[in-house]
Amino acid sequence: MDGKILPTVPAGPPPPGVHSNFIDPINRAPNLIACNVILLVVSTVVVGARIISRTLLTDWRLGWDDYTIIMAFVGTAIFGSFVIETTHFGLGKHIWDVPMTTYTPQYLWWIMATFAACPASYYFVKISILLFYLRVFQLQAKLRYMIYALMVYCTIYYWVAFSTVIGLCNVRNRQWDITVTMNCFAYGKLTFAIGGLDLVADALILGFPIPMVMKLRISWAQRIYLLFVFLAGLIASIACAIRVAFAVQSRGTTDATFAQYRVVTLFCIEHYFALIAACMPTLGPFFKWLRPNHWKHVAIGPQSIGHGRYGDPEAFERVWPRPSKTPSDDTLLGRSSVAPEAEQNDPTFSYSVQAHQSRAQTPQYMERVWVKSDAHASRKGDLKNEMELQARDTASQSS
Numbered sequence: 001m002d003g004k005i006l007p008t009v010p011a012g013p014p015p016p017g018v019h020s021n022f023i024d025p026i027n028r029a030p031n032l033i034a035c036n037v038i039l040l041v042v043s044t045v046v047v048g049a050r051i052i053s054r055t056l057l058t059d060w061r062l063g064w065d066d067y068t069i070i071m072a073f074v075g076t077a078i079f080g081s082f083v084i085e086t087t088h089f090g091l092g093k094h095i096w097d098v099p100m101t102t103y104t105p106q107y108l109w110w111i112m113a114t115f116a117a118c119p120a121s122y123y124f125v126k127i128s129i130l131l132f133y134l135r136v137f138q139l140q141a142k143l144r145y146m147i148y149a150l151m152v153y154c155t156i157y158y159w160v161a162f163s164t165v166i167g168l169c170n171v172r173n174r175q176w177d178i179t180v181t182m183n184c185f186a187y188g189k190l191t192f193a194i195g196g197l198d199l200v201a202d203a204l205i206l207g208f209p210i211p212m213v214m215k216l217r218i219s220w221a222q223r224i225y226l227l228f229v230f231l232a233g234l235i236a237s238i239a240c241a242i243r244v245a246f247a248v249q250s251r252g253t254t255d256a257t258f259a260q261y262r263v264v265t266l267f268c269i270e271h272y273f274a275l276i277a278a279c280m281p282t283l284g285p286f287f288k289w290l291r292p293n294h295w296k297h298v299a300i301g302p303q304s305i306g307h308g309r310y311g312d313p314e315a316f317e318r319v320w321p322r323p324s325k326t327p328s329d330d331t332l333l334g335r336s337s338v339a340p341e342a343e344q345n346d347p348t349f350s351y352s353v354q355a356h357q358s359r360a361q362t363p364q365y366m367e368r369v370w371v372k373s374d375a376h377a378s379r380k381g382d383l384k385n386e387m388e389l390q391a392r393d394t395a396s397q398s399s
Contacts, residue, residue: 011103012095012254025097028261029087035265036080039272047073049286050279057285065131068124069278075121076271082117083264086110092261095254103257111260116165118267119194123158125274127151129205129233132281137212150204157201161194195244202237206230233277239270 010020047069054060083091089107090098098107130147133139139147209230213223243266246259253259 009100010096011090011098011100011107012256014094014096018096020096022097022099025093027093028258029092032087032092032261032265032268033084036083036268039268040077040080043073043076043272043275046276046279046283050282053282053285057289063131063135065128065135068128068131069275072121072124072128072275072278075117075124076275079114079117079121079271080268082110082114083268086114086264090257091264093257095257098257107257111264112165114264114267116162118271119158119161119165122198122271122274123154125271125278126154126158126201126205129278130154132278133208136281137209147208150201150208153204154201157197161197164194192244192248195240195247198240199237199244202233202240206233206237229280232280233274236270236274236277239266239273242266243270 010022014020050069051062051066054062054066086107089102089110091107091111095103130151133147134144137143210227213226213230216223216226218226243263246262246266
């Protein structure tokens with residue numbers, strides 16, 4: 001054995017008839033590392049595409065929803081690095097194949113750091129989605145208050161979850177030093193409670209835009225597309241539900257390193273897919289930039305992308321100059337004329353997008369005018385170029 005002295009004391013007792021294997025044990029850590037690396041690369045590309053869409057491809061500016069998603073990306077990357085580091089100390093192996101010298105204290109310290117990073121990074125994903133709703137939808141006061149209430153709920157809930165994980169035991173060293181014998185909270189019950197509250201937050205946040213999308217006067221294909229974009233986070237919610245089920249199922253197990261491998265894997269899928277889903281509604285301009293002919297029928301993205309300008313940031317700057325004032329937030333719906341179905345009783349979501357083109361302007365410089373409707377479906381417009389519109393009417397009548 002090359003003169004190496006193998007450890008003889010495992011971190012946990014093996015089942016009857018099973019012997020510890022410190023040479024070539026069953027190890028699922030490579031799968032977890034590969035999952036982390038692949039999803040981290042995809043998340044980096046998606047977040048980068050979001051920033052490019054906001055800064056170069058449209059007249060939007062980076063807002064608080066973008067800043068919080070960047071913070072969420074940094075937190076998720078830190079979480080992924082903790083997970084990879086934990087695999088070096090036994091995660092993914094059976095506990096009887098992990099030496100006691102490895103399991104204590106390194107493994108316990110890193111696994112607790114991983115669990116503590118989860119609520120800290122996931123919080124910014126939820127806040128970014130809610131800030132995006134405030135930015136893209138024109139909402140009545142009561143709907144805005146609902147979003148504010150969800151923000152307060154997420155802030156309190158994730159802060160409590162983070163504090164609980166950090167101070168899980170009366171003596172925090174108990175988390176990474178098995179020689180300290182102090183009582184801890186029931187980990188299974190804590191995981192079930194945190195996961196349940198996570199699912200409640202997911203249901204409220206993902207379900208919020210559904211009534212608004214259903215009221216839009218667009219084709220069913222476009223409506224289904226928007227629903228798919230907004231509900232992409234269901235993958236993260238499904239992973240969360242499975243994670244809670246695994247955590248409850250593994251309560252009382254003595255094979256902690258192998259049982260926690262499944263939970264941590266689902267944590268990774270949940271976090272990365274939530275981050276990707278939060279960026280999906282903003283990627284329309286980027287997809288249209290990549291393949292304008294393929295995406296021209298989809299009502300998202302900028303009004304037009306000039307041929308022969310791809311990959312030229314200065315050209316994008318000329319086509320979509322940064323406005324001096326806050327632009328109309330209609331990038332999500334792009335070139336289609338969108339209006340809500342008229343409702344006399346409760347028009348909770350009422351706006352339309354109309355594009356007006358002047359004779360001296362190219363399609364790239366189309367102006368967008370928000371036309372709001374009141375409760376009685378009366379239309380009021382803020383027409384910026386009234387003289388030009390009158391000239392058009394006169395020309396059409398004379399012809």
